Amino acid sequence: MKPAVFDYHAPAIVQEAVELLQRYGEDATVLAGGQSLVPLMNLRLSRPGHVVDLNGVPELDYLTVDGEGIVVGATTRQRTLERSDTVRDLCPLLWRAMPLVGHFQVRNRGTVGGSLAHADPASELPAVALVLQAEVGVVGPTGRRDVKAEDFFIDAYTTALDSAEIVEHVRFPSLPGGTGTAILEVARREGDFAMAGVAASLTLDPEGLCSSARLALFGVGPTPVRVIKAERILEGRAITEELVGEAAAMAVQDLDPSSDVHASAAYRKRVAGVLVRRAIAEALARATGEQT
Amino acid sequence: MRPRGQSASIGEPVKASADLRLITGRGVFVDDLHLPRMVHAAFLRSPHPHARILGIDAKNAATSPGVVAIRTGSDLNLRSKLMQVGETTEASAIDIEVLPSGKARMVGDPLAVVVAQDRYLAEDAMELIDVTYEPLSPVLDADVARASTDTLVHENLGSNVFSTAEGGYGDWDEAVASSDVVVRETFRQARCSPFPLEGRALVADWDPADAKLTVWSSSQWPHMFRQHLSDLLNIPLDHVRVVTQDVGGAFGLKANTFREDIAIALLAVELGRPVKWVEDRRENLMASAHARDHSIDLEIALKNDGVILGLRARIVDDMGAYGLYPWSPDSWGKLLAVSLPLPYKVPNYQWEVVTVVTNKAPESAYRAPGNAAGAWARESLLDIAARQLSLDPIDLRRRNLIARQDLPFSPLGGGAPIDAVTTEEALEQAAALIGYDDFRQEQQKALAEGRYLGVGFGIYIKAAGRPKSPATVGLSETGLESATVRMSATGAVQAFVGACSGGQGYETTFAQLVADEMGVPVDAVQIQMGDTDFPAESSGTWGSRSTVVVGATLVGAARDVSTQMIAVAAKMMEAPQEEVALEGGFFIAERAPSERLSVLDVARAAWEDSSLAPSTLGTGLSSTRHYEIPGPTYSNGCHAAVVEVDTETGKVSVLRYVAVEDCGPLINPMIANGQIRGAIAQAYGSVFLEEIVYSEDGLPLTTTLLDYLIPDAASMGDVIIKHLETPAPGSGRFKSLGEGPLVASAPAFACAVADALSPFDARLTRLPLKPDRLIEATGGD
């Protein structure tokens, strides 16, 4: 479990990082927190000839409030979000997701940009990005572009990034008043990747009807999935237990998860439905202020 | 000297002396050893579970940067004796080559070894070795392997059945005939890993001038390892030295001598340079060894009132591809069989163990081998029987336990009488502490709210320090131990011990024993262990033996040195020996109490003034003793757990956990409780998390910690620990603790889950109890 030979580069600014990536093309890989990349390199499943380390690029490490939300630099540690009152107040779903990402030791190193770029199917952050309709700020040889979360995750471990592009930041909009959120998952142990999980947000109008529902499942397919058909069941209605059951059934109807050593496909599908039901109930309780 | 029994440190939570060093990262494990001119090895391993090796071409690899040597089986095998395992009457032997040359029999079989300037370069070169394989179909399932005649793992065995053994006592058929009910179930343990945090590791160095081989190893039995190196490599015993430094856990895995050990030693001899090999986690999970791949078909015959009349066990043990030197591969299945009835009075017992060869990694002992696996099956079956007979599961156990009035109890299967156990007290106290009396009400109330609570109990009796162990051959002397205690000229006491610590805290507990016996402070005692050049011999640290065996030996030697010191002090003070005593660190003669001599005064004088010699045979203050207590000690315990199962997600929460243990007088409660907590964590792992999985075509799927889940700190909740401290009969007093708690813990967890899911009539016969299996057992998908 020792990596194959590689050259190590430590750029000081984003521009330099992009140039290195352009120069070495497919043979180069970005290193952020290293929590996913380094094990893969040690197993020689990933064998980049050039490693471009972003940890020495200070301009990527920040957290700011911006109009209707927060903007997080790509190398900002997961732990920074977890400990931030700003994130708690403006983006509670993001804040709630953090403790579910590995263990605190992992979050001390793991980055927000890394979680999105790595696009692990069982990862929490991509699902949260979908629910919050985040925008991923990308920089590459031809300049900058913003990619909507819904367009960012293409397949397992595959994103819309080109080989010479890096994630520069991600913008998480805040949700309107009257919104409650929840994120639930089942994992073998605390800190493990989810066997199934769901991130949810519900917004109630002044009459108590659901004006907007967003549900994204993770760990049950190659990418996180927004289940719009299930959201539609809830929107415009007063949310009852029966309705929640209907939405949960709809949410998992088209799922086709896979089996692995941790859980069978059937289990994943079944438990995803349970989690959707519970997450809607929890988000609702928060939207109505019954629960904090 | 201090009157015996009036201890100063025994029973106190003396801080473990190694803690500061280990916690601050100053431990010295094998990988921390850096010798001049040292080179690093990596093993090329078979990617096929079963394949003929048609050729190994290392030409390209040989010119890779930094490569020192590349060797295959054809280079090494003739330079070592074959590692033969299995000499019991039922079994034929398997001859294990250093590196297999004809066939690979498991994924991970080591086919070549690369030695290079560093491990990175060794792995780079390894990728360039070209092996031509002819893949053969593998056998992976013990039942399939048993029946197979065309796919043989070892052709010389003539079948894939390594051995079939039978035993027991009484008359099972008679028991069935007189019984009211026979309950039967087949329990499937998960193949799991002994998983020490530090895997296998060694540095071997050959000194051509002295013709001496020194091996620094992460071993749990340095003296046995020395013997094996000497035997297999044909080097005289006095030219082999094995040293262990800090050992990062062992759990049975390191009481084996591996092919890789021999290969590294051979390379050190050949190259004349120190060679280091530290297995990585993938090698550890894939190719070191696994454990507990047992299927246990258990039948119990009872009367309606719950009295057990008989037990029958049919065990199939999947030993993997080889077995491990020097154990007979059927040892662990047989140990399971003979330990099954243990805490209960079972008048008739019949067992059969079929040990089967498959294309998987070999089977190792793993903490409480046999006992731990069997206890889960037995206690689960008792609960099933209790449900079927509508008896309270605790009552059923009460009715059958080896109880106080049965002591000393002669096990019907033979062996030393069981004495000084407190099974009933342990059970009653565990039941009280877990709140059993009110639990059924609590359970009913929860059920009414749709919550599923359950309680489970696990009970054990475990022998330790037995002179002969029943299921092993050759090196069965768990009683082989000698230790030397010496008072040095500096006033420090050095105690040389053969057993070595893999995290058990011997530096502290042994020092307490010596200190109290000699009346000196604990920190005046230095425990020296883990070097075969020390004046101590041992069969190692395994089978819960060390405290019982080493403890008794050390105490005897320490007592001798005390007596020698009194003799010297008496001479110095010109007083009769009977009138000299050690008090508060000073020797005082009755008739002139103001003339005192310090321990240091006496120690120095004894070493420097030959006229003060305590005996005509020698001058120093030193004694070597052997373990001389004839029989084993028996520890016992009872664990109880209350769990809640979320029947929608299969998630299990442990709400309460109680461990009542009787390991005799506690030497150090802090260290004892650490052993218990560690055992509970391992049991939790085996019940809920750990499973080595092979794909249908024989590829191991659990070769990283992403796939093979071990319990971590976050998995563990609070544990209430209660000690009964019944001394062992005879002079030893202390009993064992290393393995017993594991034996009781797994059934407590598993039976609690089964109890919680009893409204579903859930059959939980396969470990680990993963969420998907629990959902399936409740009738979900």
Ligand SMILES: Cc1cc2nc3c(=O)[nH]c(=O)nc-3n(C[C@H](O)[C@H](O)[C@H](O)COP(=O)(O)OP(=O)(O)OC[C@H]3O[C@@H](n4cnc5c(N)ncnc54)[C@H](O)[C@@H]3O)c2cc1C
């Ligand atoms: C024990 C353990 C448990 C874990 N549990 C979870 C969990 O439950 N949930 C979860 O979501 N994650 C989990 N992780 C993964 C962890 O969150 C990783 O940190 C994360 O997935 C990747 O972030 P990183 O900063 O470490 O990226 P790295 O490992 O450095 O990189 C990962 C990949 O992303 C690319 N990359 C990184 N940053 C950028 C960027 N700015 N632009 C473009 N590409 C980039 C790299 O090139 C690489 O391909 C766990 C990890 C461990 C070790």
